[in-house]
Amino acid sequence: MEQEILLKIEHLQKTYDNHTVLKDISMEIKKGEVIVIVGPSGCGKSTFLRCINGLEKINHGAVYFKNNCISDESLPHSLICQQIGMVFQSYELFNHLTVMDNITLAALQVQRRKKSEVQQTARKLLTRIGLADKENFYPRQLSGGQKQRIAMIRALILNPEIMLFDEVTASLDPEMVREVLDVIIGLVRQGMTMLIVTHEMSFARAIADRIFFFDNGEIVEENTPEQFFTQPSTTRAKQFLNSFEFNSVK
Amino acid sequence: MEQEILLKIEHLQKTYDNHTVLKDISMEIKKGEVIVIVGPSGCGKSTFLRCINGLEKINHGAVYFKNNCISDESLPHSLICQQIGMVFQSYELFNHLTVMDNITLAALQVQRRKKSEVQQTARKLLTRIGLADKENFYPRQLSGGQKQRIAMIRALILNPEIMLFDEVTASLDPEMVREVLDVIIGLVRQGMTMLIVTHEMSFARAIADRIFFFDNGEIVEENTPEQFFTQPSTTRAKQFLNSFEFNSVK
C-alpha cells in the first residue's frame, strides 16, 4: 500500500528584498520517509526548512501538511509547530531553565498536558539519549553534544509527525558529532518522518531514502543515496561531492 | 640516503596534579615526514603537541630538535618557537591587528627581520592561500576558514622547520574545512615536516606517512595509513575507526 503523503511543498518561492533565495521548489514527503538535503553553503537549505514550519513567510507556492495548506496566514502558528518539530544548528536551549524545564515547558504551556505525564515522558526520553542524570542541570553545564541531544527531545516530546533537522552537528566538536547522529539513527529506526540538512555525507548515505541536492535555490538533483554518491547525474553534484574526497598526496 | 631526524621525543611523561596525561611517549620524526595523530577525545593529543613546543613543561623524558635537547629549561623559549610552528583549533588571530600586522608582528619583533622583506613575504604567502586582497582587514571581518588559513601563514612566515597542527578544522563550518585542509596539502607537496592532530579520517589517510593512534596517554598503534584504515592491528583502533562508519539503516 502506498504510504500517505505527509508533507507536500508546491512551487515554493522565497525572496529577500530583491534576492530570490528559493526558486520554485516542489517536494512530496511520505510518512516514514527520511529525506536528506545537501548542497553548498548559502544555497537555501535552512531557508527551505524555515519556510516549511512557518518561521518565514513564503512569497509564492504552498505547503500542505496532511492535505491542509499550512502556509496560509490564517492558521495559528502554534498548531503547525506541534506537528512539525525543528532543531537548529545552534543548540538553542533556554539558558535560564534546567534540562527538565527546557524539555517540558512547551508540552505544559502550549499543549497543556498533565505535568506528571510530561515529566515521565521527558525522563523516558532522557534515558533513551543517555542523559537521565542531567535533568536538573543548566545548559551551561553541558557539552555541545549534550545540549544538541536535549534540543532534539525538547522537540520530540511534543509528538510531532515530522522532524526537521538543520545541520544539527555543524557546531559540534568531532567526537560529539557521533552521539548526536546516533540519536537521529534511533529515530530512523522508529520510523519517524524526517527532513535532514547535513554535511555528513557518509551519514546521509546511510540513512536517507532520497537525497535532494540544492544549489542556488533550486533542486538540482533528486536521487537515491546509492546513485547520488556513486554516480550523481549532474555535474554540479559531482563537483560538490568531490570536495569531500582527498586524493592521496603521498 | 636516510633522512636526518628532525624531532626526537624520548620517554615523554606529563602529569597534571595526580593525573598522568601522557605516559612514556617516544617518537622520531624525519625531515619531510608527515605524521598524523588520531585518537579519542581527552587522550592527550593536544597536550603532546604543547609539550613539544614548550607550552607545557614535561615531567620526564626529553624532546630533541636536531639533536639538541629543547625540553631543557635553560633554553630561551622563543628560539624553539621559531623552529617549531604551531596552529591551534581556535583560530586565535590577534583581534586588534590587521591581517598584515598579525602575520608580520612576530617576524618583526621576535626575529627582528627587515620590514620590507617581511611584508613582501607576507604578501606572497597571502597570495598563495588566495587572500591577497584581505591584508588590511581585521580578523572579525573574516570567516573562520579565512582566519585559520591566516593563522597558518602567521606561523609559516617565521620559517619553521616543522609545523604542528592541532585539530585546525574542528571549529569550522563544513564548507570551510576543505579550504584549510587544501593549504596543508600544499605544504605536504612542498615537503614540510608536519605533526598533525585531526579527526578528518579521509584527509589523514591521504596525506600521512605514518599514523599514530593515541589512547589514554599512550601510543597504542603506529602504522602506515593504508594498514591503519583497512586492517588496524589493535582492537582499540578498530573500535575508534568504527565510530566514523555508518551502517546503512534503510
Add this chain to the structure above:
Amino acid sequence: MQDLGIRVLFDGENGVRLLLGLVVTLKLSIITIIASCLLGTLMGLLMTLRNPIIHIVTRVYLEFIRIMPQLVLLFVTYFGLTRAVGINLSGFTAAVIVFILWGTAEMGDLVRSAFISIPKDQYESGTALGFSKLQLYRFIILPQALRQIIPPAMNLATRMIMTTSLVVLIGVVEMLKTGQQIIEANRYTAPSAALWIYGTIFFLYFFSCWPLTILAQHLEKKWEK
C-alpha cells in the same frame, strides 16, 4: 580629645538620631529605586520599539540626565522648578523627583540593552516549539532579560543610595545633616566629634551599599552563561 569625640555618638539620642537619619536616607533610596524600576521598565520597553520619535525623545532625555551632575539636577529642581511653575516642593520631594528622573533613565537603558541582547535564536526556538507571542515573552524572553538586568540594576541602586548624600545640600535632613547637627551642638564641648561622626557615617553608607554590590557580583557570576 579622641575619647571626648566618640562619647558624642552615645550621648542622649545622638546615636538613634544618626540611625533615624539613615532611615531617611534609605526611605528616599527605596522609594526612588522602586519607582525607577517600574518607570524604567516602561521606558526600556518603549525604547525597544523602533519608533523614531520615541527614539529621539528618550535618547535626548537619557543623555541630558546622564551628562548633568545629580547635584545640579537637585538644585535646578529644588530652586528652579519651584519658581518656574510655582509648585511648592519640599527638599525631599525635589530629591524624589530628581532621583526618579535619573533612575528611570538609567534603568530604561538597562532594560533596553537587556532585551536587544537576547539572541534571535531564542525567539526562534520558542516560536518553533509553538509558543504564542505572549507565552514566548512570559516564559522565555522576560526571565532571561531579568537575569541580565538585575545585577546592573543593583549596582544602579547602590549608586542611588550613595548619591542621596547630596540631598543634604538642598537642606533635606538625612544622615549627613543629622551628623552635622550633632557636631554643631557639641562644638563647644567635643570639637573632635567631627572625626567620629563623619567616620560613622562613612561606614553606615558603606554597610548600606556593600551588601548590594556583593549580591550583584554574586548573581552576575551565578547567571553567567
Add this chain to the structure above:
Amino acid sequence: ASSPDTSQQQSSTSPTAFRSLDDIKKSGEITIGVFSDKAPFGYIDQNGEYQGYDIYYGNRLAKDLGVKVKYVSVEPANRVEYLKTGKVDVILANFTVTPERAEQVDFALPYMKVALGVVSPDGALITSPDQLKGKTLIVAKGTTAETYFSKNYPDIKLLKFDQYTETYNALLDGRGDAFSTDNTEVLAWALKNKGFTVGITSLGNIDTIAPAVQKGNKELLNFINDDIKKLASENFFHKDYEETLKPVYGDAVNPEDLVVEGGAVNNK
C-alpha cells in the same frame, strides 16, 4: 483665604502663593524656618529637640497664634528661597536685615541686634580689617559677614562654607587666618576655645535681626509686629536671653548689646 491677598501675591518676582494668617490658623500649624546647626540661636540638642534664642521666640509666636509649630531646617544661603517659594511661613534664622534682602522679603520688627566680630588665633591676632588684606577670612555663605566683606574689602580672600559647623572646624584646622560672623557669636565661641581671641569686636553698622515673611504677606507681618511690641511688656526677649544665651556667653556679653525689646533699637 482672604481674597485681596491672593490677588496681590502674583508679583513678577514671586509666583508662589504664601499662606495668609487665616490659612495658617485654619491649618493649625505654622512652618518656621530656623537653623538646626547654629548653637545657641538655633540648633538641635542631643534629644533631637530644636533649641536656641530663635526657637524660644518661635515657640512663643506659635502659641500667640494659637497653632502648633513646625520647624524646618534652613541654610544661610537658602533662607530667602525658602520664604519666596512658600516652603516656610516665617524665617527666624538669625536673619540680619539688609536693604538687598528687604527687596526680596518683608522684615518684621527686630528682636536682636548685632555687629560683626572677627576671631583669630592668639598667635596671629587680627585687630583691624586692613590686617586681613591678602589673607584668608572664613565666612559662612549668605551671612552679613559675607556681604560686608565682599563689598567693603574686596582684597580679602574669603573662604566660604555652607554650614557654621564647617566654618568653625575650618578655623580650628587653620584653613583661614580669621573667621567673621556676628560679634556675639564669635565672642561666645572664643570663650570656650583657648588660643582664640576676638580681635575685632564690632565692625560695620549695628545690624538688626528680625523675623521675615514673604513679600506682601501683610496680615502675618502685622501680627508678628504687634506680637513683638506686646511682648515688651513682659520683657520677653530678656527672658529669652537668660534661658538660651546666658548659659553659653556667661559674662562675656552684655545682654543690652544684643537684645532688642519691643522692636525698638536704641543705637549706642
Add this chain to the structure above:
Amino acid sequence: MDWAFMQRVIPMYAAAVILTLQLVIVGIVLATITGLAISVIRYKKIFLLSPLSAAYVQLFRNTPLLVQLFFLYFGLPKLGIHISSEACAIIGLTLLGGSYMAEAFRAGLNSISPSQIESAQALGFSPIQTLRYIVIPQALAVSIPPLCANVIFLIKETSVFSVVALADLIYVAKDLIGLYYKTDEALLLLVAAYLIILLPISLAAAVLERRIRYAGFGNSRTL
C-alpha cells in the same frame, strides 16, 4: 532674566570651570595610575597586596565622595592631619576614581582569552613582548568604554567640591543665589557651564567607542 547680570558673572563661572578642570585632570591622571596598579596587582594575584586592593576597591566604590570629603577635610584634622581643600579634592577623586578605574582595567585584562597569550607564546614572543604587543592593546580597547564613562562620572562628582570651600561651579551658583538672589540666572549658567564641559567629552567618548567597536577590538559591553 537679567542678561547684564549674567554677563557680569560669566568670568566667575569661567574661573570655576578652569578650577574644576585643573582638579579633575590631576585627579583623573592619578586615579588612572592607581587603577592600573590595582588592576595589575589583582590580575597577577600578588600576595597580600591583592586582597588589600580588593578591600580598597569595595570600600571606595560603596561610599559617597561627599562623605569621603567631609571625613578627609573635617575629620582627619582632629587626628592632626591637615590637608588643603585642593589636596582633599584630589585625594578624594583619586581614591574614588582609582577604585572605578581598577574595575575598568580589570574588565579589560580579564577579557583577554588565555589562548591569545598562548598563540603569542607559540610565535616566540617573550612575556614582556606578549604584554606589550598583545595583552595591553586589546585590554585597553575593552577598557576604553568604561574608562570614558568613569571620566564623565568623575567630572560630575566634582560638583560636591564646594563643601570643602573650593570655588567650583556649584559654589559660584550658590554664592550668587545667596548674595544677589538671582536664582534663575545662576542656575541657567550652572547648567550651561556643565553642558559646556561635559557635552564635548561625552560626544568624544561616544565617537571613540564607536571607532573601537568598528575596529573590532574586543566585544563592547558596558555597564
